[in-house]
Amino acid sequence: MSWLHLLILAPFIFAIFVPFIYKKLNQRIHTGWFVLFIPLFLFIYLLTFIPKTSSGNTHIATLPWLPAYDINFTIYMDGLSLLFALIIAGIGALVVLYSIYYMSKHREALHNFYVYLLMFMGAMLGLVFSDNIFVLYVFWELTSVSSFLLIAYWYQREKSRYGAQKSMLITIFGGLAMLAGFIMLSMIADTYSVRTLISAETLNTNTLFIPAMILILIGAFTKSAQFPFSIWLPDAMEAPTPISAYLHSATMVKAGIYLVARLTPVFGGEAVWFWLVSGIGLITLLYGSVNAVRQTDPKALLAYSTISQLGLIMSLLGMGSGALYFGYGDESFVYAVAIFAAIFHLLNHATFKGSLFMVVGIIDHETGTRDIRKLGGLMHLMPITFTITVIGGFAMAGLPPFNGFLSKEMFFTAVLNTAEKSIFNLDTLGFLFPIIAWVASVFTFIYSMILVFKTFRRKQNFVRVDKEVHEAPIGMLLSPIILGILVVALFFFPNVASKYLLTPAWESVLPTLAGDLSVKISPWHGFNAELMMTIGVVVLGTVMYRFLKKWYGLYDYYPDSLTINHFYNLGLQSLETISEKTTNRYMTGFIRDYLVYIFAFIIVVVGGALWKYGGVTIDHPTDADVNIYEAGIIVAMVISAVTVLFSNSRITSVIAVGALGFLVSFLFVLFRAPDLALTQLVVETVTTVLFLLCFYHLPELRKEMSRIPFKITNALISIGVGAIVTIVALSANGTRLFDSISTYYEDSYKLAGAQNIVNAILVDFRGVDTMLEILVLTMAGLGVYTLIKLKSERRGKDEGAE
Amino acid sequence: MKEPNDIIIRSVAKVAVVIIFTFAINLFISGHHYPGGGFIGGLAFASAVILLFLTFDIETVRKNIPLDFKVVAAIGVLIAVLTGVGSLLFDVPFLSQSFGYFNLPVFGKTELATAVLFDIGVALAVIGTALTIIMSIGDDR
Known part of the structure; x- marks a missing residue:
């Protein structure tokens, strides 16, 4: 410097x-x-x-x-x-x-x-x-x-x-x-x-x-x-x-x-x-x-x-x-x-x-x-x-x-x-x-x-x-x-x-x-x-x-409607109205609709890419066999996932989702990834608490009496997302575009003085990623804070007006 | 808001929170060589505070820990960015980390790494964000 x-x-x-x-x-x-x-x-x-x-x-x-x-x-x-x-x-x-x-x-x-x-x-x-x-x-x-x-x-x-x-x-x-x-x-x-x-x-x-x-x-x-x-x-x-x-x-x-x-x-x-x-x-x-x-x-x-x-x-x-x-x-x-x-x-x-x-x-x-x-x-x-x-x-x-x-x-x-x-x-x-x-x-x-x-x-x-x-x-x-x-x-x-x-x-x-x-x-x-x-x-x-006064009036002959400023204002105004109309059309206020957009997009883009570039390669000759513990955990995971679908109260679903998360962390333990398992455990704990807090605000879960096409759309989208994610996960394992770069990290003790490779990657080798991640995390936190405080402030104002 | 009928969880929490705090700090410090690190340590720390929220109510905890967690998160990000900028002062690329071995009086030969500073930033950001979210949602009644 x-x-x-x-x-x-x-x-x-x-x-x-x-x-x-x-x-x-x-x-x-x-x-x-x-x-x-x-x-x-x-x-x-x-x-x-x-x-x-x-x-x-x-x-x-x-x-x-x-x-x-x-x-x-x-x-x-x-x-x-x-x-x-x-x-x-x-x-x-x-x-x-x-x-x-x-x-x-x-x-x-x-x-x-x-x-x-x-x-x-x-x-x-x-x-x-x-x-x-x-x-x-x-x-x-x-x-x-x-x-x-x-x-x-x-x-x-x-x-x-x-x-x-x-x-x-x-x-x-x-x-x-x-x-x-x-x-x-x-x-x-x-x-x-x-x-x-x-x-x-x-x-x-x-x-x-x-x-x-x-x-x-x-x-x-x-x-x-x-x-x-x-x-x-x-x-x-x-x-x-x-x-x-x-x-x-x-x-x-x-x-x-x-x-x-x-x-x-x-x-x-x-x-x-x-x-x-x-x-x-x-x-x-x-x-x-x-x-x-x-x-x-x-x-x-x-x-x-x-x-x-x-x-x-x-x-x-x-x-x-x-x-x-x-x-x-x-x-x-x-x-x-x-x-x-x-x-x-x-x-x-x-x-x-x-x-x-x-x-x-x-x-x-x-x-x-x-x-x-x-x-x-x-x-x-x-x-x-x-x-x-x-x-x-x-x-x-x-x-x-x-x-x-x-x-x-x-x-x-x-x-x-x-x-x-x-x-x-x-x-x-x-x-x-x-x-x-x-x-x-x-x-x-x-x-x-x-x-x-x-x-x-x-x-x-x-x-x-x-x-x-x-x-x-x-x-x-x-x-x-x-x-x-x-x-x-x-x-x-x-x-x-x-x-x-x-x-x-x-x-x-x-x-x-x-x-x-x-x-x-x-x-x-x-x-x-x-x-x-x-x-x-x-x-x-x-x-x-x-003789300025004599010809100064000539300026008035130029119509205001032809000035660039006029076009700018007009453009700005129509931009606002058009975007408002467009936004109102798809911003319905229902989270379910937004999830439909997001998931449909994932299906179309990821699925389309897989199909177009022939990315589906499910080929696992070198995979280890599934042992009894893994099989047991998988069965338990399926059971808890299905429980969510058929539960009648929200608390059951929350607990079932939590159980799913904990089971995943057990899988990490089996695969000898202690860092991941620890993170997953703590994240799962905090999320469950978060769920319980939100739970307080949610209405009683009622049996939905919705029309059949609506239900079919939902089913299609959820099955589609599940299928796509599974295919991607399996293909990712079966595809090798280049040699593994993990050997580089094996020298972490020499390069970063750290025996824990995971942490060395997080704070040293890919520190920029981590820095941006915590930045995003903080912004998300501030976003939640703003949304909630803004809402309660407005509510307070309404009450004051009454 | 809580009924007075939670004597068991209160007694347990008083002990458990200290243990979780200690564990969180241990996780944070051991991250360089063993499982752990800023992210997990921070989250564990946050979960201890969340346990306090659940056991006692938010107001009591807020009175006893008078920190604005939004500021904590911001300070965390700032520390992380500043350690990155700091490496520029030594004419090395942004976010370069360094380490060395020092003979300290009590600990003997000890490794000190600048990555820990960065990790402190990560931990603070995680603690601040997690608690900001939980407190905003929990507060909104």
Whole structure:
């Protein structure tokens, strides 16, 4: 176990202590101050790896987990994962600092908040560092779960629960699709390791290659809120603002981007990948920016803006994947720059969008409203907040001197280059790329201006009675100020970031071109097409912003019944009604019916399998003879079994069943299996007691006066089950598919220091089985407890109502 | 709920329970080399407590053994999982067990195995689950 493993697990481990810290110390010190150490420490520690990755090296640390299944917790650190990890830890630290002032320590359930937050942080770090695709998948779903918990943080609100459910359904659906894709991919390449996948050759000839790609892309698209899965992100804004800033703009929604970037060497150069990633990306870009303009809640505006910016990054990754089509050469370099632009914009987006979310949180916190129509004139009241908003907003609009300008210019370069190319049928549809990009940029400009000017300029027209609106406390402003400084610094010194962070990440996305990738970012390229496009965006954007009222009504023409949200709600509703109807049809409430289903299923499946594969082989030449004791016990067993059938009272049946069980344990004694006999004895004792307890609740046993067909069905099923089980037991003994593995266990004293083989198997050789068994046992126990307590609670309530 | 007419079972139970407890602990410890182990030991232990339930009523037992058996089961599973995780600290696969021989003052040369820790988890989970179920069903009147 290396230090790196421990650091990824550090958030999880610390999360265990958070509730105790909250209980003991929260009255005096805000819990957030303790939590802050974790991301801060992680960030500083991760910084020490920069020299290593910037010189093109990678870092691998393996922790064997279940080596028998080839699942190991292998950490693979290269430029890309380090960049993501730094964003996760860095923004994480700032968000925790901000939350200390945003979340009141007196009113909020802070222990829940920080436990979920730390859980997310650990999961996200695990995701970007995992080399094993299944470990990656586990962390991926864990981020979905923690996001669900954080969106539903104010679970008393109905909208929070709705948003949480929506995000959960959509992202978990995508996650499962991705899992299927991963399984296919591992079948094609015969490996679970991302590193090996990247260097594997000629995967694309396999028939499963395209299905695997599409399934994995569904996972990435749902997570990164790409069209049409984007609908969960606006509803996720019900989460507390620090969470929106952290999960839903800077980190979690970038997991899909990470995955696409990570797998670009595997899938890149394929036409399907190119069109899906860049096409969906561009559609999302346009969809997000057009919808952002109509929002009246600045958080919703930022949510749509995030969707659109994620689309931008995604489309850049798609365009850049063309580089792998050409192998090596100048031709591929033109495409490769798009990948660099994607990584650069990813970093820029994390900085400016993070600061904007925090600013919106400040406005909400200070004025008590998040309605743009009610806000206005805050510039004089909150000058620092206004300054940060201008920096963030102008960066988002792609204006100099802010980092967004640089990556926006590179984006325009990429779309212009792509439009000129002729691979993948680009000569027919390629002209759409710059057009969509440009139109979306105009809308991006408009909503950025709405955010900046509608909230801060105009006359002050909101009413806040209970307190005076003033600037936020310095602690709350600190995080957005740091991000704002980064926004400006990245504009003036982009090549520093490029050298140490972006180029290493770029090289890990395109490993075949590594070593020759270099780019010089500069804000001034002369009067070229990109600059003209930006000037056009500013001019048209300003005009449209001035006359917003004139054309704003056009949005109302779009019918509500055609929105994706409408389809989602409709789908959810009909899913509920249909499943309710189906379930009611077979869930009759009679245990007997359920037993009929279960046993009929066993007969059909097991019997069918036996018949189809010819598994019935009853052949016992080597069996020992049945001696007198065994025969006697068998006869006694038959007698007690038949007694159950014909007994008139329940107590007789219970005792007869108990006798049957004890007789079985005698058989074990005869066959010299003391462990089994002991277990069977004790289990039988406990079950008999259990029976007697249940017996108390059961009604008097009456002679059933049921119809003949009913009885025949029952008889058929019971005889069928008996026959099948007997055949299986006999055939199992008569069939040898491979040599016995029991010789391995004979060395148990040497291997496990145990003379009792049975126990050595239980706790050592097959310990995982035992662990899962006791887990299942415990869950079953809790299930019984819940069912009974729930029932008696409801009964108590009914009695209270009477 | 019980009629006072069960003097025999009460007297017997008082002695028998101690014997069963001892036997259960013996079963648990001897599991490494002889028949027994966490599962059987745990179940035997649970059956002793169940005998107490049957003889005296649940309320009396609960007052004298003030344990939440759901928590016992959870602690058991946690111990089992943590011993598995613990092996990761020594750079060996999840749930690797180890053993060694030590010279202890009273017992002489004794074998100590990490499997026992895992087995404690198993035993606690079994005891907790069995008693949770029995108590829930027995309580529901």
